[in-house]
Amino acid sequence: MFKQSLVLFAVVAAVAYAVPSIPNPSQYYMSGTFSIPYFNIVEPIELIYDGVNNRQYISYYNGMDITLNLFEQNISYSIGPQVNTLICQTIPGNGSLITVLPPIPSEWSFNGTSTVNGIDVFSYTQKVVNYGKAAYYTFYVNSDGTPVQFYLNGVDFIFDSHPDVYILDFTTWTTDISQYGSIWEVPALCNNAEEATHAQFDQFEEIFGHIDSSNKKMDSSFDQFKKQFGKTYENTLEHNTRFATYKQMLHRVATHNAHNSESTYKLAMNHFGDMSDEEFRKFIIPHVDRDENNGASEVHDNEDVSALPASLDWRTSGCVTPVKDQGVCGSCWTFGSLASLETVACLKHNKDLISLSEQELVDCAYVGQSMGCNGGFASNAYQYIMNAGGIATESDYPYLMQNAYCKASTVQNSGVRVQSYVNVTAFSEAALQNAVATVGVVAVAIDASAPDFRYYSSGVYYSTVCQSGLDYLDHEVAVLGYGTDNGQQYWIVKNSWSTYYGNEGIVWMAMNRDNNCGIASQATYPIAV
Ligand SMILES: *[C@@H]1O[C@H](CO)[C@@H](O)[C@H](O)[C@H]1NC(C)=O
Ligand SMILES: *[C@@H]1O[C@H](CO)[C@@H](O)[C@H](O)[C@H]1NC(C)=O
Ligand SMILES: *[C@@H]1O[C@H](CO)[C@@H](O)[C@H](O)[C@H]1NC(C)=O
Ligand SMILES: *[C@@H]1O[C@H](CO)[C@@H](O)[C@H](O)[C@H]1NC(C)=O
Numbered sequence: 001m002f003k004q005s006l007v008l009f010a011v012v013a014a015v016a017y018a019v020p021s022i023p024n025p026s027q028y029y030m031s032g033t034f035s036i037p038y039f040n041i042v043e044p045i046e047l048i049y050d051g052v053n054n055r056q057y058i059s060y061y062n063g064m065d066i067t068l069n070l071f072e073q074n075i076s077y078s079i080g081p082q083v084n085t086l087i088c089q090t091i092p093g094n095g096s097l098i099t100v101l102p103p104i105p106s107e108w109s110f111n112g113t114s115t116v117n118g119i120d121v122f123s124y125t126q127k128v129v130n131y132g133k134a135a136y137y138t139f140y141v142n143s144d145g146t147p148v149q150f151y152l153n154g155v156d157f158i159f160d161s162h163p164d165v166y167i168l169d170f171t172t173w174t175t176d177i178s179q180y181g182s183i184w185e186v187p188a189l190c191n192n193a194e195e196a197t198h199a200q201f202d203q204f205e206e207i208f209g210h211i212d213s214s215n216k217k218m219d220s221s222f223d224q225f226k227k228q229f230g231k232t233y234e235n236t237l238e239h240n241t242r243f244a245t246y247k248q249m250l251h252r253v254a255t256h257n258a259h260n261s262e263s264t265y266k267l268a269m270n271h272f273g274d275m276s277d278e279e280f281r282k283f284i285i286p287h288v289d290r291d292e293n294n295g296a297s298e299v300h301d302n303e304d305v306s307a308l309p310a311s312l313d314w315r316t317s318g319c320v321t322p323v324k325d326q327g328v329c330g331s332c333w334t335f336g337s338l339a340s341l342e343t344v345a346c347l348k349h350n351k352d353l354i355s356l357s358e359q360e361l362v363d364c365a366y367v368g369q370s371m372g373c374n375g376g377f378a379s380n381a382y383q384y385i386m387n388a389g390g391i392a393t394e395s396d397y398p399y400l401m402q403n404a405y406c407k408a409s410t411v412q413n414s415g416v417r418v419q420s421y422v423n424v425t426a427f428s429e430a431a432l433q434n435a436v437a438t439v440g441v442v443a444v445a446i447d448a449s450a451p452d453f454r455y456y457s458s459g460v461y462y463s464t465v466c467q468s469g470l471d472y473l474d475h476e477v478a479v480l481g482y483g484t485d486n487g488q489q490y491w492i493v494k495n496s497w498s499t500y501y502g503n504e505g506i507v508w509m510a511m512n513r514d515n516n517c518g519i520a521s522q523a524t525y526p527i528a529v
Helices: 002-016 178-184 203-208 214-228 236-259 277-283 332-349 358-364 378-388 429-438
Strands: 027-036 041-050 055-060 065-070 075-082 085-092 109-116 119-130 133-141 147-153 165-174 265-267 298-300 418-424 442-446 456-461 475-485 488-494 506-510 524-528
Touching: 041 178, 055 178, 109 133, 119 147, 214 236, 236 265, 298 429, 332 358, 332 378, 332 442, 332 475, 332 524, 358 378, 378 418, 378 524, 418 429, 429 442, 429 475, 456 488, 475 506
Parallel strands: 298 418, 456 506
Antiparallel strands: 027 041, 027 165, 041 055, 055 065, 065 075, 075 085, 109 119, 119 133, 133 147, 147 165, 265 456, 418 524, 442 475, 442 524, 475 488, 488 506
8 A cells, every 4th residue: 555655646746746857968059157156256158068079168258267278279278368468378188078967967966846046947966075074065956957157065176274165157058150260260369379388277177177086086096005005994983093194295295396396306105195284293103201311322423525425325334125115103213223223233244135124123222212113313213222132033033013022032133233323513514414424324313393394205305494403302313314416415214114114214304404304413323342
């Protein structure tokens, strides 16, 4: 009985009105108004879409700005005012036509009837998720299928900071564009037009060009990221939070690369892409209080650089181990200090390179303020190895990425021992250069908290944000040498953030630019027995 009445109801509903479908013509003309309520913008719009001939015309503000995409001729024209003259610029190449209709109607669902602009309408919606926010696009047509309004809410393609609402009201609509033939003639203004030097901003391309593809693009980009870096998440909540962070970080990387053409370095997405700034500070570069005296026996204060080679890379000596990975554990101090000891010991005895155990330091070297995965100092690492009479090899005492019980007494000693350790004159890049050139790899502490540092990819890293004062140093790394790129001097710095970071794990940091990021503020090296 119940089932029967449902069927009956469905039949009655179908008889009551025929639902018009979303138009999907290959050619159309529309005019109307485009509104962005947040900015009180209401602009007249005219658009001719010609999918048959792969071309289109868009006029903003009654022809004040015109976009003419003639992709069948492999060219676009952008006409608009510059100060007080109208100019035309050409943009060579092909592209995709922008439509202001739902591009894939089958992915939209019918959502009932209502009234828009005084017209009885039928609505279709599509769910979109952007920057972690769900929103709906709604497209309204009248009873004969003529578009009435396209309402976009929470698109957030252009502005990150406020809810975006864009409304396109259709006032004229036809699928017969034959009367607009003359529109395709290139305006005289464009004869001998210059090629655009910058990418041309087109509102509609930014807003409508993303519909239907943006979700999928972001999803597949995040899928790719998860696959590449072997990411798995506990549950949907964590997944969604990580995804939101990922999009933010991707934005950070893309923004730096797009807007800093003068910058000497590039950023790239890497395995830190799903980690918030707070997590990064807490787990990767934790702050540790400074010991009053670090126990160094002497100071390397030779600042003479006149006889040193112009460039140098200890990796060519065969005495540098491959880049390692501290993972999610604030153990940088064990990696930076051992990178120096490995090379110094190898050079001293001219024998095999031995990779040493960071985990032994994490587990056992509770010297001074150092405390395993919660951070520490290179000087404490050397102090521990002096006291312990040596340190195990990496393979005998492998890395666990967490605080564990100290197993030093049951694991074999590598034979590498530390006699004492040396401060390099604080804040002196000249003394650091002298030490690197005459001693070998040197452990240095830097301020790694600048938001872009963790996504460094190539070039010479220089930051106006990082600090060089002792209290700002939060990350231990090792200087392997130095060089010059396009007139920019740099330190070759071995990081411990895996080979996914930077250039196969290496970052070039600005040299002789006022001790940038504190590279020479707290440099130390051990003297091997
Ligand atoms: C532009 O791209 C479209 C679609 O990919 C293609 O059909 C067309 O031939 C291209 N036009 C030119 C001039 O390369
Ligand atoms: C289209 O223009 C681009 C950019 O100028 C050019 O590289 C490409 O060869 C052109 N293609 C055709 C089919 O003319
Ligand atoms: C469908 O329409 C109703 C009423 O107008 C609205 O509250 C709801 O959010 C719409 N659903 C979608 C998926 O847009
Ligand atoms: C080495 O530098 C530390 C600060 O990093 C300082 O506390 C210590 O006194 C210095 N040691 C010597 C021998 O100058």
